[in-house]
Amino acid sequence: xxxxxxxxxxALVLGGIPSILGLSLALVLQSNIxxxxxxxxQIIIDLGTLMLLSSLMLSGIAWAGSFLxxxxxxxxxxxxxxxxxxxxxxxxxxxxxxxxxxxTPLAVLQVSLASLDQQYCPGDQERQAVRSAIARLHRxxxxxxxxxxxxxxxxxxxxxxxxxxxxxTISAVQDAPGRSGRSISLITSRIPWPLxxxxxxxxxxxxxxxxxxxxxxxxxxxxxxxxxRIREDGTAVTxxxxxxxxxxxxxxxxxxxxxxxxxxxxxxIEGNGLGLAVVKKIVECHDGRITVRSRPGQGTVFTVxxxxx
Amino acid sequence: MTSIYKVLxxxxxxxxxxxxxxxxxxxxxxxxxxxxxxxxxxxIKQFEPxxxxxxxxxxxxxxxEVCRRLRALGNWTPIIMLSQIGDPQERAMSLGEGADDYxxxxxxxxxxxxxxxxxxxxxxxxxxxFASAHRLAFGPLVIDRLSRRAWLDKRELALSAKAFSVLxxxxxxxxxxxxxxxxxxxxxxxxxxxTTRTVDVRIAELRKQLKDDSKAPRFIETIIGVGYxxxxxxxxxx
Numbered sequence: 001x002x003x004x005x006x007x008x009x010x011a012l013v014l015g016g017i018p019s020i021l022g023l024s025l026a027l028v029l030q031s032n033i034x035x036x037x038x039x040x041x042q043i044i045i046d047l048g049t050l051m052l053l054s055s056l057m058l059s060g061i062a063w064a065g066s067f068l069x070x071x072x073x074x075x076x077x078x079x080x081x082x083x084x085x086x087x088x089x090x091x092x093x094x095x096x097x098x099x100x101x102x103x104t105p106l107a108v109l110q111v112s113l114a115s116l117d118q119q120y121c122p123g124d125q126e127r128q129a130v131r132s133a134i135a136r137l138h139r140x141x142x143x144x145x146x147x148x149x150x151x152x153x154x155x156x157x158x159x160x161x162x163x164x165x166x167x168x169t170i171s172a173v174q175d176a177p178g179r180s181g182r183s184i185s186l187i188t189s190r191i192p193w194p195l196x197x198x199x200x201x202x203x204x205x206x207x208x209x210x211x212x213x214x215x216x217x218x219x220x221x222x223x224x225x226x227x228x229r230i231r232e233d234g235t236a237v238t239x240x241x242x243x244x245x246x247x248x249x250x251x252x253x254x255x256x257x258x259x260x261x262x263x264x265x266x267x268x269i270e271g272n273g274l275g276l277a278v279v280k281k282i283v284e285c286h287d288g289r290i291t292v293r294s295r296p297g298q299g300t301v302f303t304v305x306x307x308x309x
Numbered sequence: 310m311t312s313i314y315k316v317l318x319x320x321x322x323x324x325x326x327x328x329x330x331x332x333x334x335x336x337x338x339x340x341x342x343x344x345x346x347x348x349x350x351x352x353i354k355q356f357e358p359x360x361x362x363x364x365x366x367x368x369x370x371x372x373x374e375v376c377r378r379l380r381a382l383g384n385w386t387p388i389i390m391l392s393q394i395g396d397p398q399e400r401a402m403s404l405g406e407g408a409d410d411y412x413x414x415x416x417x418x419x420x421x422x423x424x425x426x427x428x429x430x431x432x433x434x435x436x437x438x439f440a441s442a443h444r445l446a447f448g449p450l451v452i453d454r455l456s457r458r459a460w461l462d463k464r465e466l467a468l469s470a471k472a473f474s475v476l477x478x479x480x481x482x483x484x485x486x487x488x489x490x491x492x493x494x495x496x497x498x499x500x501x502x503x504t505t506r507t508v509d510v511r512i513a514e515l516r517k518q519l520k521d522d523s524k525a526p527r528f529i530e531t532i533i534g535v536g537y538x539x540x541x542x543x544x545x546x547x
Contacts, residue, residue: 100366104322107415111328114418118335138415156469168506203471203497203507 017062021055092151099144106137136272143274146207147259150281153204159197159309160205162237163188166228169206173213181222184213189231196308198237200286205306208282211275212241212302218269219245219300236288237308242301248294256292279304314429315339317358319349319375320391321367329418336422346370350378353386359432360425363408364391380407387428389421439481439543447541450519450528452477461519471496472514479529479539488536512537 113130163186170184188195198205209228216226220243229240248256252263257280260273279302283290288306316338320326326342333340341356343349345368353361361379365372376388390408410424439445444453449462457473459466468476474496479487489505497507512529515521521528530538 103414104325108322108324108328110415111325111332111418115328115332115335118332141415154470156471158469202510206507 016059088151092148095144095148099141099148102137102141102144106134106141109134110138136270140272140274143272143278146278147274147281150204150278150285153201153285155204155285156201157199158202160200160202161195161197162205162230162239162306163195165202165206166209166230166239169209169213170228172206172210173217176214176217179214179217182217182220182224182226184226184228187227187229195230196232196237198286198306199309200306204282204285208279208304209239209241211279212304215271215275215302216241216243216245216300218271219243219265232308235308236305239304239306240301241304242299244299247296247298247300248292249296250294253292253294257290313337313339314359314425315341315356316360316362316425317341317343317349317352317356318362319343319346319367319372320362320364321345329421332418333422333425338425344368346372346375349375353379353384358386360428361386361388362391362421362425363388364414376407387432389424389428391416439483439545442545444546445477445480445543446546447480447483447528447539447543450541451546452480466518468518469511469514472511472518475508475511476515479537480543483539483541483543486532486535486538491536508536 109130113127113134116127166186170186173179174182174184213226213228220226224244226244227240227242229242231238246265249264252261252265255261256263257276258273259277261277262271262273266273280290283304283306286306288304290305291303292300293303294300314337316333318326318329318333318340319342320329321344323344326344330340330342341352341358343352347370349361349363349367350370352358363372363375367375370378372390372392376390379386379388385407387409388407390411391414392408392411409428412421412424443455444451446452450459452459452473454477457470459468459473459476475492478492478495489508492508493505512531515529516523519528523529523531526540528539528541530540532538
């Protein structure tokens with residue numbers, strides 16, 4: 001919409017300037033402002049008329065050209081948007097089908113395992129391994145479903161106090177199994193005025209920050225520090241989630257938010273490569289943006305910017 | 310004497326039926342299966358199940374159509390629909406066809422057994438199935454579960470989708486203590502990493518809209534350390 005109106009403005013300027021200049025020149029020539037030019041009065045008047053007609057003709061051509069170029073650009077932008085939507089829809093359908101195709105065999109596995117537990121004493125090592133594998137697949141399906149659901153999710157648009165939400169998210173992460181022992185601090189800028197709220201879906205935002213914090217915990221060890229910093233700049237509220245984990249290799253950074261992508265450092269860490277894709281999708285649903293900076297051996301900072309209310 | 314209850318499972322995946330049927334048999338039910346909608350309708354006539362476990366995506370007629378046809382014939386056998394949990398649209402659609410409960414695949418089979426038993430208990434007590442009612446009311450409060458709208462004293466309430474779902478769940482289970490975990494599981498659906506505070510936020514939103522005082526509740530009572538209870542006697546509206 002903004003692109004289209006910008007192009008329309010250009011077209012109006014391009015078409016309008018020759019027209020205005022031509023008309024002004026013709027009017028000046030026909031007026032008595034410059035009396036010395038009236039020595040050849042009749043010729044000058046004819047020249048003025050000629051200038052007026054020429055300027056009208058030129059401005060007409062300029063207008064037609066500008067309109068044509070604006071129209072072509074608009075059609076191009078529309079085609080691009082349609083292509084992008086087709087691609088997104090196709091991708092969405094693929095995720096849905098993948099999730100559907102995976103869930104039935106997984107349901108069979110889950111019921112079979114429960115049947116074994118029903119008939120024999122549960123707890124042997126092999127069945128425990130199957131149980132862990134099922135749990136991992138279950139998690140993958142749930143994350144795929146989240147991604148698919150986010151395409152059609154009706155976003156709630158309510159004021160959200162990010163400082164309060166992040167405090168709650170930190171508690172939730174610290175309570176999760178295997179995540180205790182990290183020192184997670186929340187640094188909120190409150191002076192000279194309190195932090196502005198953002199407009200959005202509280203539950204989805206919590207899910208996004210939970211995933212970021214959970215990631216930070218996964219890549220650090222008990223005793224390591226994680227910082228969550230919130231600030232605002234008058235237009236956006238910015239949240240940094242910073243850890244002093246192993247960092248991310250530079251070649252992995254461009255692909256980090258792609259679905260199912262796992263960086264070199266993540267090979268031996270639990271996860272399925274969907275968490276950050278979900279975060280990016282949620283942030284984009286809120287007209288925000290997410291970036292990442294990392295230094296191998298030093299740590300990583302994820303930065304989320306959300307428009308403030 | 311303990312009765313043996315009959316369960317019909319309808320799913321187009323034979324491998325799934327092959328493992329679920331023996332599991333339910335071992336849990337004490339008499340089980341029949343069907344792979345498509347037409348076979349399911351025929352089996353229901355002959356087998357007269359006490360509960361039907363019905364997948365939505367089965368060959369024609371699909372699960373919803375089977376459910377709709379049964380209800381149109383006045384057959385009110387409790388139905389557990391295997392469909393997407395947590396999705397309000399899907400939930401409303403299942404509800405529109407008259408399903409009593411829903412469960413998403415893959416599920417813990419122990420959870421399915423618990424839900425079958427809960428439906429049987431309700432049927433034994435001849436309690437009305439709030440789960441398939443379109444409109445529920447308590448005094449001045451009315452909710453329409455299909456259009457997802459609520460009114461207090463005939464004035465429409467501006468509720469978020471989540472807050473409506475919490476109210477709906479509480480009204481479908483009147484006078485029962487519902488834990489925050491139960492609400493999270495039933496309403497937030499996918500493994501939402503919420504703390505119980507998430508539920509409290511929605512309850513606060515509801516109380517504000519319902520003008521309900523937590524110290525002298527007309528609608529939602531807090532059970533300290535446990536969860537919430539809808540205090541009124543809910544009725545099914547025409």
